[in-house]
Amino acid sequence: MIEIKNLHATVDGKEILKGVDLTIRPGEVHAIMGPNGAGKSTMSYVLAGRDGYEVTEGSVTYYGKDLLAMEPEERAAEGVFLAFQYPVEIPGVGNTTFLKTAINAIRKHRGEKELDAMQFLKLIREKTKALGMSDEMLKRAVNVGFSGGEKKRNETLQMAVLEPKFAILDETDSGLDIDALKIVAEGVNALRSPERSMLVITHYQRLLDYIVPDHVHVLAAGRIVKSGGKELALELEKNGYRDFGASEAA
Amino acid sequence: MTANHSPLHPMTYSTRGADPATAPALLAPLDQVGAGLPGSGLSWLTDLRAVGRERFAAVGLPTIKNESWRYTNLRDLAKTSFQPAAPAAAAIDLLPTVRAEGQDGPRLVFVDGRFRGDLSSVEGLPPGVELLSIAAALTSHTDLLADHIGRLAAADDRPLVALNSAYLADGPVLHVPAGVQVERPIELVFVSVGSEVQATSCHPRSLLIAEAGSKAVVVEHHVGRGTGTTLANHVTEVFVGEGATLHHYKSQRDGGGAIHLSHIAATVATGGCYDNFILTTGAKLSRNEVVSRLDGTDARTHVSGGYLVRGTQHADTTTLIVHAQPNGTSREVYKGVIDDTARAVFQGKITVCPGAQKTDGYQLNRALLLSDGAEIDSKPELEIHADDVKCSHGCTAGELDDDALFYLRARGIDRDTAQGLLIGAFLSESLGEIAEESIRDAFQGIVAGWLEEQK
Numbered sequence: 109m110i111e112i113k114n115l116h117a118t119v120d121g122k123e124i125l126k127g128v129d130l131t132i133r134p135g136e137v138h139a140i141m142g143p144n145g146a147g148k149s150t151m152s153y154v155l156a157g158r159d160g161y162e163v164t165e166g167s168v169t170y171y172g173k174d175l176l177a178m179e180p181e182e183r184a185a186e187g188v189f190l191a192f193q194y195p196v197e198i199p200g201v202g203n204t205t206f207l208k209t210a211i212n213a214i215r216k217h218r219g220e221k222e223l224d225a226m227q228f229l230k231l232i233r234e235k236t237k238a239l240g241m242s243d244e245m246l247k248r249a250v251n252v253g254f255s256g257g258e259k260k261r262n263e264t265l266q267m268a269v270l271e272p273k274f275a276i277l278d279e280t281d282s283g284l285d286i287d288a289l290k291i292v293a294e295g296v297n298a299l300r301s302p303e304r305s306m307l308v309i310t311h312y313q314r315l316l317d318y319i320v321p322d323h324v325h326v327l328a329a330g331r332i333v334k335s336g337g338k339e340l341a342l343e344l345e346k347n348g349y350r351d352f353g354a355s356e357a358a
Numbered sequence: 359m360t361a362n363h364s365p366l367h368p369m370t371y372s373t374r375g376a377d378p379a380t381a382p383a384l385l386a387p388l389d390q391v392g393a394g395l396p397g398s399g400l401s402w403l404t405d406l407r408a409v410g411r412e413r414f415a416a417v418g419l420p421t422i423k424n425e426s427w428r429y430t431n432l433r434d435l436a437k438t439s440f441q442p443a444a445p446a447a448a449a450i451d452l453l454p455t456v457r458a459e460g461q462d463g464p465r466l467v468f469v470d471g472r473f474r475g476d477l478s479s480v481e482g483l484p485p486g487v488e489l490l491s492i493a494a495a496l497t498s499h500t501d502l503l504a505d506h507i508g509r510l511a512a513a514d515d516r517p518l519v520a521l522n523s524a525y526l527a528d529g530p531v532l533h534v535p536a537g538v539q540v541e542r543p544i545e546l547v548f549v550s551v552g553s554e555v556q557a558t559s560c561h562p563r564s565l566l567i568a569e570a571g572s573k574a575v576v577v578e579h580h581v582g583r584g585t586g587t588t589l590a591n592h593v594t595e596v597f598v599g600e601g602a603t604l605h606h607y608k609s610q611r612d613g614g615g616a617i618h619l620s621h622i623a624a625t626v627a628t629g630g631c632y633d634n635f636i637l638t639t640g641a642k643l644s645r646n647e648v649v650s651r652l653d654g655t656d657a658r659t660h661v662s663g664g665y666l667v668r669g670t671q672h673a674d675t676t677t678l679i680v681h682a683q684p685n686g687t688s689r690e691v692y693k694g695v696i697d698d699t700a701r702a703v704f705q706g707k708i709t710v711c712p713g714a715q716k717t718d719g720y721q722l723n724r725a726l727l728l729s730d731g732a733e734i735d736s737k738p739e740l741e742i743h744a745d746d747v748k749c750s751h752g753c754t755a756g757e758l759d760d761d762a763l764f765y766l767r768a769r770g771i772d773r774d775t776a777q778g779l780l781i782g783a784f785l786s787e788s789l790g791e792i793a794e795e796s797i798r799d800a801f802q803g804i805v806a807g808w809l810e811e812q813k
Contacts, residue, residue: 156768159760184770196765200783209779210769217770249783250765266769 109133109171110274110305116165117147117154124150126330127166132274135302139316140309141341142327143349148309149193151327152278155307156190157183170274184210185217187273191263191280198250203262206250207232211269235268239295257288264295275299276307281315293318313345328352375424376417376517380436385415387442387559388524395527397496402504403526410523417517429703429735430645430674435617440559440589443470443552450477453547454579454609456800464489465545466530470552471560471590473528477547487540487574488533492563495531502533506565510595510623510649519621522593525561529592532576536569536599543575543797550581550588550616557587564592566606570599570627576606577797582613582640589617596624596632600654603631607797609804611640614669618644628654628683635792636663637801638673639808645674652679652686652714662691662791664801666808667700668728674703679721681714681747690721693788695781699731706751707739714744721751726758726784728777778809 110132117125124147132138142148154161155168157180168175175183198206211231212222223231232246239261251259260280267275277296281289296319300306308319316324316338324340325332326349333352334340388411397403419436420427450469457463466489467477473491480489488499495503507526511519530546552558568574582588590612598604612618618641626632636646650659665673679688694702704723725734736753758780766776785805792798 158764158768179773180764180767181770181772181776184768190768192765192768196759196761198759198762198765198780198783200786201779205779206766206769209771209775210766213772213775214770270769 110175111169112166113169114166115154115163115168117150118162118164119150119160123164124330125154128327128330128332130325130332132305132307134273134305136323137300137306137308137319137321139321139324139341140307140327140332141311141313141324141344143352144311146327147330148311148327149278152190152276152307152309155276156180156188181213182217184270185214189267189270189272189275191260191267191275191277193279193282195251195254195259195263197252197254199252201250203248203250204232204246207246207266207269210266214270231269235265238298239265239268240291241265256283257285257291260284260288260292261295264292268295268299273303274305274307276309277319278309279311280308281310281312289315290318313341316341326352375422375427376420377436378416378418381415381418383436383439384419384521384559385411385524387440391442391525395525396493400496400500400504403496406508406523407526410520410526413514413520414517414524417520420517426676426705429705430643430672434643435589438557438587438589441553441556443472443558443560443588445472448551450474450549450583453477453549454581455545456543456577456797457545458796463542463545465547466491467547467549468529468562469549470558470588471528471548471562482542484538484540486535486538488531489544490531491528492526492531492565493528499531499533502567503531503565506567506595506597507563510597510625511593511621516621518591518619519593522561522563522591522621526563529562529564531565532574533567534569534572534574534602537571539572540574543577543794546576546578548578548580548590548592549583550590550612552584552586552588552615554584554586557589559589559591561591561593564594566594566604567597568599568602568604571601572599573603574605575794575797576604578606578608580608580610580612580618580640582611582616584613585615587615587617588612590619592618592620594620594622596622598624598626598630598632600627601629602627605633605793606635607792607801608634608636609801610636610638610644610646611804612644613640614642616641620645621647622649624648624650624659625653626651626657626659629656630654631658633660633791633793634662636675637804638663638665638667638675639804641673642670643672645676647676649678649680650688651682652688653682655683656685657683658687660689660791662689662788664692664785664788664805665694665702666805667695667702668697669700670698671700672702673700674705676703676705677707679708679719681708681710681717681719684713684715684717686714687718688720689791690723691788691791692723693785694723694725694734695728695785696725696732696734697728699729701733701735703735704753705737705739707741708749708751710742710744710747710749712743715746717744717747717749719747719749723753724784725755726781727755728758781809782806
């Protein structure tokens with residue numbers, strides 16, 4: 109279970125999160141919607157542990173542990189996964205090397221035996237096939253020269269391989285056409301399970317047609333101002349974020 | 359016999375900004391060893407030594423007032439009193455190699471500048487190929503030495519070359535006759551042992567000659583086995599004949615007390631190719647000068663490397679590519695990683711002589727600074743006297759990409775490993791310049807070892 113209590117965070121001295129409260133139970137999918145500048149991406153970075161995002165107040169308890177005290181790699185090893193809005197291109201580091209290093213780092217942390225080259229290849233073939241990814245994408249450098257859709261598929265592949273307990277999907281739909289969105293959403297849905305929680309961050313309701321949440325929250329000006337079921341997303345789609353003090357066009 | 363000892367190329371470096379007061383201390387050991395130097399019956403050699411000595415006595419060590427030495431200060435060297443390295447009979451185990459385990463091949467080993475036959479092997483070389491020490495060649499191959507030594511590296515305007523000539527006694531000689539292809543890499547191993555109680559110096563001279571149409575790969579290893587202060591002042595002369603190819607790789611991982619100075623001067627004839635790659639990870643102070651002259655048309659030279667320094671290390675790379683004839687291609691790709699308060703210097707000059715049309719020159723130096731105290735001084739220079747040429751250069755200095763680092767860590771990869779992956783990726787562009795896969799792998803292994811030491 110993930111319990112976020114009164115979370116305040118600043119970036120460059122400016123307060124972005126102003127007291128977020130949110131509880132996510134195993135197996136639940138929560139969506140956070142909100143206008144641009146509401147603090148959605150800040151929230152995802154704070155949870156993943158990015159430098160430069162300073163928590164000034166509040167707590168995040170992750171399965172009984174103080175999440176905010178952990179380094180980013182410890183959080184990942186404990187099962188936190190951030191699917192990036194803008195996956196980073198890393199020239200010179202092969203996608204396969206990256207995936208293998210990551211999975212073995214996490215397995216080591218969990219006290220599991222590291223995968224050898226053969227075991228890793230078998231696993232990766234299975235997962236790429238399910239996501240309709242080519243072998244060629246594995247041979248290239250991490251995200252280098254990938255289209256928007258390929259990058260998001262690569263994020264989904266990493267999620268499938270690393271099998272997190274808590275996945276944060278930051279604007280997963282940005283930069284995707286409808287076909288790519290369907291493929292990525294299918295990949296994500298395939299990973300839904302009673303043990304796995306998800307936090308889907310999005311500006312648009314569209315994504316939630318494909319990844320249907322259990323709960324929807326509206327984040328505005330650094331606070332959750334409204335919570336409800338999946339129907340709240342449809343309401344927002346109709347009325348926009350005007351009621352929450354933001355211009356719709358933002 | 360008569361030999362031509364006038365240098366083939368007048369050098370452009372000035373001796374202004376040198377300090378004669380520093381000369382006596384560095385020349386003092388010569389009084390102890392001078393009379394015992396081999397080849398005392400060869401007048402060209404005694405002349406060469408005398409000119410070197412005279413020249414160095416007159417100018418001394420370069421100072422930072424010399425434009426070419428602006429960023430590398432030899433002040434500490436000037437303050438140290440050196441003894442000539444004693445002949446080391448010490449057992450040397452675990453000699454570095456690029457060969458796979460159990461594989462042997464031609465190898466010459468020098469300990470503190472002196473040839474160690476017991477550690478060397480010249481078996482398996484194709485007929486006609488000569489690989490021996492200068493000390494031995496002074497008896498058996500005097501003409502070969504007389505025809506080549508001092509032709510490229512002139513004492514006139516490089517004080518350290520003059521100093522090397524004053525002490526000239528030993529070092530490797532490789533002679534590949536016309537048309538001969540040497541398949542296996544030839545390894546040259548220089549071990550610095552020195553002394554625990556006294557700073558020691560040596561001045562090895564190397565001679566690499568690839569005659570027309572021949573091909574060879576030379577790998578130099580420089581390693582330290584002691585903790586004392588050692589000065590190795592190397593001079594290497596490289597002759598690449600018409601249509602010949604010489605790949606010359608060097609790994610310098612001397613110990614923390616080492617001062618490594620090296621001047622490599624190469625000439626490439628028509629259609630020839632000289633590739634040089636230097637990986638620097640060792641020594642407290644190092645300077646690698648590479649001068650590659652394309653003296654024939656359609657010649658090619660790739661002069662590249664990597665420098666990885668930390669602590670208070672200082673690594674200087676100074677290159678000069680001279681396009682003397684048309685249709686030449688030169689390429690330089692250097693990558694550096696600098697940590698702590700270490701400092702690196704890159705000075706790269708490309709000169710295109712009048713008439714050297716259709717020259718294609720490319721130079722890149724990229725440095726990665728891992729700490730606030732790390733420093734890189736870059737000075738690229740193009741001097742072009744022809745109008746139909748393509749020359750470009752680029753210099754950058756930057757830090758590790760925070761976004762990439764966070765991305766890797768967010769996937770469970772710890773900070774050190776993530777940094778290692780990014781540094782390895784950064785260096786791969788220059789290591790990719792090494793044509794032979796086995797040597798590239800071996801050098802990559804040295805980089806991995808360096809990264810490992812950091813943890």
